[in-house]
Amino acid sequence: xxxxxxxxxxxxxxxxxxxxSCATSGFTxxxxxxxxxxxxxxxxxxxxxxxxxxxxxKNYVDSVKGRFTISRDDAKNSxxxxxxxxxxxxxAVYYCVRSRGAWGQGTLVTVSx
Amino acid sequence: DxxxxxxxxxxxxxxxxxxxxTCRASQSVITYLSWHQQKPGxxxxxLIYAASTLxxxxxxxxxxxxxxxxxxxxISSLQPEDFATYYCQQTYRAPDTFGQGTRLxxx
Numbered sequence: 001x002x003x004x005x006x007x008x009x010x011x012x013x014x015x016x017x018x019x020x021s022c023a024t025s026g027f028t029x030x031x032x033x034x035x036x037x038x039x040x041x042x043x044x045x046x047x048x049x050x051x052x053x054x055x056x057x058k059n060y061v062d063s064v065k066g067r068f069t070i071s072r073d074d075a076k077n078s079x080x081x082x083x084x085x086x087x088x089x090x091x092a093v094y095y096c097v098r099s100r101g102a103w104g105q106g107t108l109v110t111v112s113x
Numbered sequence: 114d115x116x117x118x119x120x121x122x123x124x125x126x127x128x129x130x131x132x133x134x135t136c137r138a139s140q141s142v143i144t145y146l147s148w149h150q151q152k153p154g155x156x157x158x159x160l161i162y163a164a165s166t167l168x169x170x171x172x173x174x175x176x177x178x179x180x181x182x183x184x185x186x187x188i189s190s191l192q193p194e195d196f197a198t199y200y201c202q203q204t205y206r207a208p209d210t211f212g213q214g215t216r217l218x219x220x
Contacts, residue, residue, distance in 0.1 A: 035209065037157075037211075044200065044211060044212075044213050044214045045149070045151075045157065045200050045202075045211045045214070046211065047202070047208050047209040047210060047211060050207065050209065059207035059208065059209075060207075060208075061208045062114075062208070095156060095157070099204070100147075100159070100162045100163075100168075101159060101168070102158075102159065103149075103156045103157050103158060103159070104156065105156050106156050
């Protein structure tokens, strides 16, 4: 069974940092593009970033460029999102997503003073 | 960025109805188009990828079609568990943009 489990969310002050993790199982992690997608409260889905197999290519939505960094550890079957200089409009549920496949259950990030 | 526009934004239908949701891309995405379903308070789930390929375990009443800029998601006979919000997403060129969503409600 394909499983993706996010962790690392929480309450952080504006300007602060968080690192999200996504532990995966049930598929060959190293063979897939992986993405982070977020959903602000009451809003639609927003793609945030993705990373190619092996980590050789990374893409970001403009609003997080220079602040967020996506990475992966194929030995640990895990995906990460380092989030710096957080702003109130980064408040959302963050989902880990496998290309052509499953979504995690999400982890809530709240940016507030 | 490629803009994705869904129509309608909301839809009321009855159990047993045939329903079609459309998605239009601002430029060709070939068939790099996915459909996702999200129920209230739950994570989204993939229904269809590559415009018309049903993801594992998804009921056959769901189908997708289209290429280039125009795509459709069809539910052949609505079931009670299908009332949800549906999103299209292009994965042709980063950023992999989503449509604004179509909320399917019970009539």
